[in-house]
Amino acid sequence: MAAVIDGKAVAEDVVGRVKVLAAELRAGTGIVPGLAVVIVGADPASQVYVASKGKKAKECGFHSVQHTLPADTAEAELVALVETLNADPAIHGILVQLPLPEHIDSGRIIQTISPDKDVDGFHFVNVGKLGTGELATAFVPCTPAGSMLLIERLRGRDLSGLNAVVVGRSNIVGKPMANLLLAANATVTIAHSRTKNLAEICRSADILVAAVGRPEMVRGDWVKQGATVIDVGINRVAAPEKGEGKTRLVGDVAYGEAAERAGAITPVPGGVGPMTIALLMANTLVSASLAAGRPRPAF
Numbered sequence: 001m002a003a004v005i006d007g008k009a010v011a012e013d014v015v016g017r018v019k020v021l022a023a024e025l026r027a028g029t030g031i032v033p034g035l036a037v038v039i040v041g042a043d044p045a046s047q048v049y050v051a052s053k054g055k056k057a058k059e060c061g062f063h064s065v066q067h068t069l070p071a072d073t074a075e076a077e078l079v080a081l082v083e084t085l086n087a088d089p090a091i092h093g094i095l096v097q098l099p100l101p102e103h104i105d106s107g108r109i110i111q112t113i114s115p116d117k118d119v120d121g122f123h124f125v126n127v128g129k130l131g132t133g134e135l136a137t138a139f140v141p142c143t144p145a146g147s148m149l150l151i152e153r154l155r156g157r158d159l160s161g162l163n164a165v166v167v168g169r170s171n172i173v174g175k176p177m178a179n180l181l182l183a184a185n186a187t188v189t190i191a192h193s194r195t196k197n198l199a200e201i202c203r204s205a206d207i208l209v210a211a212v213g214r215p216e217m218v219r220g221d222w223v224k225q226g227a228t229v230i231d232v233g234i235n236r237v238a239a240p241e242k243g244e245g246k247t248r249l250v251g252d253v254a255y256g257e258a259a260e261r262a263g264a265i266t267p268v269p270g271g272v273g274p275m276t277i278a279l280l281m282a283n284t285l286v287s288a289s290l291a292a293g294r295p296r297p298a299f
Helices: 007-029 044-059 075-086 106-112 124-131 142-155 174-183 198-202 255-259 272-291
Strands: 034-040 063-069 093-096 163-167 187-191 207-210 228-231 235-238 247-250
Touching: 007 044, 007 142, 007 272, 034 044, 034 075, 034 272, 044 063, 044 272, 063 075, 075 093, 075 106, 093 272, 124 174, 142 174, 142 207, 142 228, 142 272, 163 174, 163 198, 174 187, 174 207, 187 198
Parallel strands: 034 063, 034 093, 163 187, 163 207, 207 228
Antiparallel strands: 235 247
């Protein structure tokens, strides 16, 4: 039976280090890391995410600001807000919660954020740095960065000789995840829902990352004996066994089946999820440290 990778425990470790370093930064320079979160509209899931990010930022001792805008906010108004935050020295990280309403061009908004305050790692400058191996100066998207930290805790920083398969090719998780694994010297295959012989390819993986957005798509017999399985998916499915209309959360991996073969596996929830917010705090602290002329902290 696989060892369960406790994302909550690792996330708490990261957040604990962020708190210590934030206090040292404040004591040494008077600078308080500042995180601004912008939400447009009243999407319930987005509101939950934003509230949790704001709460964690305050827990870390950050200056936390939330801008809640109505769903009919004009694109130009949102651009103006982001530009104001870019110019605000008290703000070191800017996060615009996605998805945005359809009338707003998300790409334009993301590229308006200063690369130095792009703690989500979505600006082309940071994407380009990651893609060319300039990890030392890049902001990496929080979910793949958190996933990579879990892998490093298990397998070390040098993955030479190991095969990694990433199922999913999104700009938010799949592609940056593949770049991080490449930078760690793994031999990387990017697969997705249209890949032929997907199960066979997954069976070649010493490290299998599932980020395809389909509930329990990766079956147990797709997993190589002893593999490390990182399940990035979070899907809500019907749970009639809990009662009428009830639901439960599952990943992109059939957990019970995969746990029989994997060496280690992340649960859903409690695996990658907590790491995403922890790395957002870490990225914000990094931005504040650099703004203060201090060395870039490592996690």
